[in-house]
Amino acid sequence: MGREIKRVPIDFGAPLNEVWAGYRMSDDLRLPTCPDCNGYTRDxxxxxxxxxxxxxxxxxxxxxxxxxxxxxxxxxxxxxxxxxxxxxxxxxxxxxxxxxxxxxxxxxxxxxxxxxxxxxxxxxAGLDYETWAVCTGCEGRGNLGTPEQVAAYDAWERSEPPTGDGWQLWETVSEGSPISPVFATSDELASWMSDPAREQHWVPGHVAAQFIADGWAPTFVSTPETGLVSGVEFVGTTEGGER
Ligand SMILES: [Zn+2]
Incomplete structure (x- = not known):
């Protein structure tokens, strides 16, 4: 959980700071909660x-x-x-x-x-745990729907964004959203990440470069040596060998 680098097409235009559409089940696929058990699945x-x-x-x-x-x-x-x-x-x-x-x-x-x-x-009590007291309204699913709706719901899978030559920073604290422009080179992305205009997201240039090389970091990491630092900074600090 934190931030990660994705390789996407140069012209990838998904809106920034919004969960990528492929990570969100569309509302018309969602099934209504069973009113009998309120989604609990048991009686x-x-x-x-x-x-x-x-x-x-x-x-x-x-x-x-x-x-x-x-x-x-x-x-x-x-x-x-x-x-x-x-x-x-x-x-x-x-x-x-x-x-x-x-x-x-x-x-x-x-x-x-x-x-x-x-x-x-x-x-x-001699009862079968798997079948006893299962909600009869939803047969233990917790939600309702026609067989076709249930099948469509079950068949839904996350789909990743298209891949390409571009470099983009994503946050993965939510389901996953792009948060930087797409850059043609990793150096340009590192420059963007280490631009002081990033304010609270700003990290030193060598840290950004190391992070991109590693590809992933948790949002915050705490160690006795560093205290609480951003995961991006932690990767740069520990892997880059500089403070
Ligand atoms: Zn139910």
């Missing part, structure tokens, strides 16, 4: 089980919270009506770890753990 029962799985994992996390002196999470407080106000015991971690396939770490269980625990509960 509400699945979401109930997922919520209950989350609570079971939270009971396991609560053991660590108790050690840190933290109060019981409000969601769990509501359940102490079942435990005669007694907090959970360390056996809770064995249960949450067993459901999730791994014990709580750092801040606790994460979204992958919740997915694993939900799946474990569904399978413990």
């Amino acid at each position: 509400a029962t699945y979401q109930w089980v997922e919520g209950i799985a989350q609570l079971l994992l939270m009971v396991g996390e609560d053991i660590a919270d108790q050690q840190r002196g933290r109060p019981l999470h409000p969601y769990l407080s509501a359940l102490t009506v079942y435990t005669n106000q007694r907090p959970a015991d360390p056996s809770a971690t064995a249960l949450s770890g067993g459901l999730a396939g791994r014990h709580p770490r750092g801040w606790g269980h994460d979204a992958i753990d919740c997915y694993s625990a939900t799946k474990a509960i569904i399978e413990a």
Whole structure:
């Protein structure tokens, strides 16, 4: 993610600072979101089980919270009506770890753990995880359409811009947009990149040349030596051997 060099035709005229048309699915190909599941692909029962799985994992996390002196999470407080106000015991971690396939770490269980625990509960009930509680309105797609519309949607692929002899700088933070004019030579592009008129995008000439030689850099890179610098500058600094 960041900036990259593309080789495009000299007369390539795609608008600057706009996502290249080939990277964006056209609106008439997009399918309406399923109103039954709101794009979730599963029915509400699945979401109930997922919520209950989350609570079971939270009971396991609560053991660590108790050690840190933290109060019981409000969601769990509501359940102490079942435990005669007694907090959970360390056996809770064995249960949450067993459901999730791994014990709580750092801040606790994460979204992958919740997915694993939900799946474990569904399978413990003898149900097929792949087919149980799939939204019937959209058959688990999350969107609606005629078979022809669905086929067209599925068949859509990104298409790259045409290639040619020109040199152009693109940003890849969005899906990808051209951000410089097309130049006939890499030296001209390097000059453009190192023109002080670029302001916040300006980089030293040798950095721009190195970046073009490497062809790619992330937007920002942080190291103890350089601090936070633009990825273009980082490539030039580290690969070019100059500061
Ligand atoms: Zn649906």
